[in-house]
Amino acid sequence: MIEFRPDLSKYEQVAAEIRRRIKTGVYQPGMPIPGEPRLAAEFGIARRTARKVLELLIEDGDVYTVRSIGTFVTREESDDA
Numbered sequence: 540m541i542e543f544r545p546d547l548s549k550y551e552q553v554a555a556e557i558r559r560r561i562k563t564g565v566y567q568p569g570m571p572i573p574g575e576p577r578l579a580a581e582f583g584i585a586r587r588t589a590r591k592v593l594e595l596l597i598e599d600g601d602v603y604t605v606r607s608i609g610t611f612v613t614r615e616e617s618d619d620a
Contacts, residue, residue, distance in 0.1 A: 541582060550591040553582050557592065558601055561612055571609045572602060 541556055543549055560566050573581065578589035593610055596602045604610045 549582075549584050550588050550595060553578065553584060553588070553592045554595045556582075557596060561601060566612045568612050568614045570612050572596075572612060574609060 541552060543552055557566070557572060566572050575586050575589040575593065578584070578592060579586045582589075584592075593602070593604075597604060597610070600613060602610050602612055
């Protein structure tokens with residue numbers, strides 16, 4: 540669990556933590572990340588908030604979903620661009 544700051548929304552802070560985990564290799568490209576129920580339990584947030592976390596990560600291209608299967612880390616971006 541993370542200690543939430545009052546100046547940022549919880550969903551943004553959880554999304555930042557998931558991004559940190561992706562960057563540090565905890566979650567690697569193609570690897571599934573926790574779904575709504577697990578995110579809610581792990582971070583002590585509502586399922587609706589967990590859904591917003593996933594929506595934000597998808598919108599920003601950090602993860603993608605496969606219907607009825609799960610949410611996965613996108614491939615690594617090339618530094619050559």
